[in-house]
Amino acid sequence: MFTLEKDKIRPIISIDLNDDEEQWEACLKQHNEPILFLKKDEEIISYIQMKDIPLSETSSLSNIFQAKAVPMTNVSKLNNTISVPVLFQIIGEPFALVIDDQGKPSGYVKREDVLALLFKQEPHGSVDLLKVILTSIPMGIFVVDREKKIINFNESGLRMTKLTSEDVSGKPADSIFHGEHIHQVFAAGQTILNQIQITDTMGVLVDYSPIFDFHNEVEGIIIIVQDLPMVEDMAMEIEHIKNLNKDLNAILSTIYDEILVVNHKGELLRYSETFLSDFWGVELKELTGKNLLELEGEGLFTPSVTRLVLEQKKKVSIVQETKRNKRILAVGNPIFDENGNIDRIIIASRDITETTKLKSELREVKKQSDQYKQELERIKNKDRFFNRLIYCSPNMEQIMEHVTKISHFSSTVLITGESGVGKELIAQAIHQSGSRANQPFLKLNCGAIPENLLESELFGYSKGSFTGADKNGKEGYFQKADQGILFLDEIGEMPVSLQVKLLRVLQEQEVVPIGSTTPIPINVQIVAATNKKLEKMVQEGTFREDLYYRLNVIPIHVPPLRERTKDIPLLAYHFLQRLNEKYNKNYHFTPDALNLLEVYSWPGNIRELQNMIERLAVSADHPALDADFVNQFLSFTSNFNKEKPVFTNVMPLQEAQDYIEEQLVMLAMKQYKTTTKAAKALGISQSSVSRKYQKIMNDRQAKYGEVSF
Numbered sequence: 001m002f003t004l005e006k007d008k009i010r011p012i013i014s015i016d017l018n019d020d021e022e023q024w025e026a027c028l029k030q031h032n033e034p035i036l037f038l039k040k041d042e043e044i045i046s047y048i049q050m051k052d053i054p055l056s057e058t059s060s061l062s063n064i065f066q067a068k069a070v071p072m073t074n075v076s077k078l079n080n081t082i083s084v085p086v087l088f089q090i091i092g093e094p095f096a097l098v099i100d101d102q103g104k105p106s107g108y109v110k111r112e113d114v115l116a117l118l119f120k121q122e123p124h125g126s127v128d129l130l131k132v133i134l135t136s137i138p139m140g141i142f143v144v145d146r147e148k149k150i151i152n153f154n155e156s157g158l159r160m161t162k163l164t165s166e167d168v169s170g171k172p173a174d175s176i177f178h179g180e181h182i183h184q185v186f187a188a189g190q191t192i193l194n195q196i197q198i199t200d201t202m203g204v205l206v207d208y209s210p211i212f213d214f215h216n217e218v219e220g221i222i223i224i225v226q227d228l229p230m231v232e233d234m235a236m237e238i239e240h241i242k243n244l245n246k247d248l249n250a251i252l253s254t255i256y257d258e259i260l261v262v263n264h265k266g267e268l269l270r271y272s273e274t275f276l277s278d279f280w281g282v283e284l285k286e287l288t289g290k291n292l293l294e295l296e297g298e299g300l301f302t303p304s305v306t307r308l309v310l311e312q313k314k315k316v317s318i319v320q321e322t323k324r325n326k327r328i329l330a331v332g333n334p335i336f337d338e339n340g341n342i343d344r345i346i347i348a349s350r351d352i353t354e355t356t357k358l359k360s361e362l363r364e365v366k367k368q369s370d371q372y373k374q375e376l377e378r379i380k381n382k383d384r385f386f387n388r389l390i391y392c393s394p395n396m397e398q399i400m401e402h403v404t405k406i407s408h409f410s411s412t413v414l415i416t417g418e419s420g421v422g423k424e425l426i427a428q429a430i431h432q433s434g435s436r437a438n439q440p441f442l443k444l445n446c447g448a449i450p451e452n453l454l455e456s457e458l459f460g461y462s463k464g465s466f467t468g469a470d471k472n473g474k475e476g477y478f479q480k481a482d483q484g485i486l487f488l489d490e491i492g493e494m495p496v497s498l499q500v501k502l503l504r505v506l507q508e509q510e511v512v513p514i515g516s517t518t519p520i521p522i523n524v525q526i527v528a529a530t531n532k533k534l535e536k537m538v539q540e541g542t543f544r545e546d547l548y549y550r551l552n553v554i555p556i557h558v559p560p561l562r563e564r565t566k567d568i569p570l571l572a573y574h575f576l577q578r579l580n581e582k583y584n585k586n587y588h589f590t591p592d593a594l595n596l597l598e599v600y601s602w603p604g605n606i607r608e609l610q611n612m613i614e615r616l617a618v619s620a621d622h623p624a625l626d627a628d629f630v631n632q633f634l635s636f637t638s639n640f641n642k643e644k645p646v647f648t649n650v651m652p653l654q655e656a657q658d659y660i661e662e663q664l665v666m667l668a669m670k671q672y673k674t675t676t677k678a679a680k681a682l683g684i685s686q687s688s689v690s691r692k693y694q695k696i697m698n699d700r701q702a703k704y705g706e707v708s709f
């Protein structure tokens with residue numbers, strides 16, 4: 001403990017943050033203290049070093065204080081006397097506050113002044129800071145200078161090495177510790193850890209760490225020592241070895257393998273209790289001292305693992321064949337002496353005759369298991385796919401039965417139907433149901449690719465066939481789909497110039513890439529789809545007649561949604577459930593809402609229905625989606641006359657009745673929105689209204705091509 005000198009205590013210059021900036025600037029011009037303190041409500045809350053204030057700049061002092069101010073949290077507070085623990089706290093900050101008897105700040109002292117004061121104290125009254133630090137460390141510490149002499153140490157080090165300060169102070173470090181390690185640290189600048197040093201007087205664990213100067217050169221070494229347990233009683237060591245030998249013998253007796261110990265000449269020294277009697281034909285004790293290399297020459301077994309280890313000087317694993325058709329797995333492991341020569345060979349042998357047989361059988365079982373696993377996975381994938389096909393109408397049942405039947409053949413299939421009816425799903429069903437399910441299924445939209453690129457995509461091209469082509473060439477879709485199915489969507493959009501090449505591929509089952517003259521055989525099933533009437537295009541000359549007949553081997557027409565109204569509730573429920581699962585909702589349709597969906601014509605088919613269901617779910621405010629809500633999003637065309645019918649000419653009575661019935665049904669649907677309410681107003685059953693309204697909408701669609709949505 002020592003006392004601060006009064007001339008080292010500097011005055012506190014502060015400004016109040018509640019004052020304006022003009023007062024701050026005046027205060028800054030009046031003093032030149034290195035530290036400026038910031039006060040608020042008469043309390044010092046932070047400080048700023050004057051060197052951090054750029055007075056020459058136009059920056060606001062408020063912004064500078066906010067950016068540069070340092071809180072007083074870690075600043076220590078001192079009395080006029082300083083103890084060693086407080087000294088450690090001062091070292092961490094540039095200054096410390098000095099507190100008077102009332103506990104209020106009376107000034108501050110800079111860190112540099114405190115340290116200078118520490119070293120100026122008289123020797124007899126000084127606090128040897130380094131001595132205090134070294135004494136407080138429980139491990140032994142020795143400090144070595146550039147001349148490799150010990151210049152400082154602590155009491156723990158003297159106690160562990162059983163030396164006195166006279167034995168250590170100023171003495172060469174290599175007279176106490178290993179000189180080789182000390183030299184290595186000075187030479188390489190690397191730490192050496194966990195070095196055991198045992199002498200007649202001490203047993204310690206030693207670490208050597210370099211001390212670097214500002215030029216990153218080794219200027220000294222810190223040697224750290226720790227006590228080692230003194231368990232060096234020879235009797236205990238011998239007893240330990242005896243117990244270890246007993247344990248090893250017990251372990252060898254329980255090992256399934258036969259263990260042999262052979263010397264560098266190939267002579268058998270010892271063996272385990274387990275031995276292969278069928279292999280040797282005699283007791284192993286009769287072979288002790290015999291050379292095992294000679295037994296190979298006698299034809300007892302082949303090859304000799306001992307010979308191979310001596311030749312290769314490394315671990316060897318082999319399978320030996322015996323006269324009795326036994327198969328023995330032998331592993332020879334060499335043990336080397338200090339000169340690198342083989343001193344012993346440890347051989348572990350095991351009879352694997354039955355194991356080899358079982359392994360072969362297991363391989364066959366695994367092969368069958370893999371086949372079953374692949375088949376099961378194919379069935380699972382097939383089931384997952386068919387769960388996506390939602391239908392219950394008789395015409396779709398008939399189509400799917402037809403798909404199952406034709407999927408086992410490689411005939412070309414032409415799928416027709418309006419846009420959005422699910423032609424691609426039918427093509428995928430053909431792939432999943434047939435023998436090509438494990439082969440590629442590629443799809444190409446003939447209308448989505450420009451004509452100049454469609455040819456190269458379909459047929460591929462050879463290296464350097466045209467400018468901008470890949471230097472290695474490219475495989476076309478036909479080659480990529482080999483052994484599988486190629487789905488050509490929108491086949492009616494294919495240019496006439498490419499229809500000729502497609503026809504040749506279908507006829508010859510081979511493809512010629514662009515820029516090549518060599519045909520490449522392929523095995524591809526073609527499934528084409530279109531929403532156009534190809535017969536009409538053939539008559540107009542926009543589609544080749546021969547290609548049409550080549551594609552139309554197995555025609556499949558997918559009916560529009562308005563012709564399979566029984567599927568609408570199922571599809572609506574399916575799409576709504578998917579949205580419920582995706583967004584964690586609980587929407588559901590009321591019966592009258594499903595009736596309304598059934599009577600709508602759905603010109604966009606399933607695609608339009610799916611989009612409509614999503615629109616309803618996003619717009620709904622309540623979980624129950626009723627007919628009134630659904631009707632807001634459906635547009636029913638009404639071209640009927642709102643006035644009462646007036647006949648000016650005579651017409652057949654039945655025709656007039658049909659006309660009146662159509663007007664009434666349309667008027668009721670427009671006014672009451674649902675078939676249930678309309679049926680009540682008309683005085684007929686709901687099923688009759690639904691049937692009549694659906695017939696009216698289909699007739700108008702066929703006659704006028706009306707689009708209702």
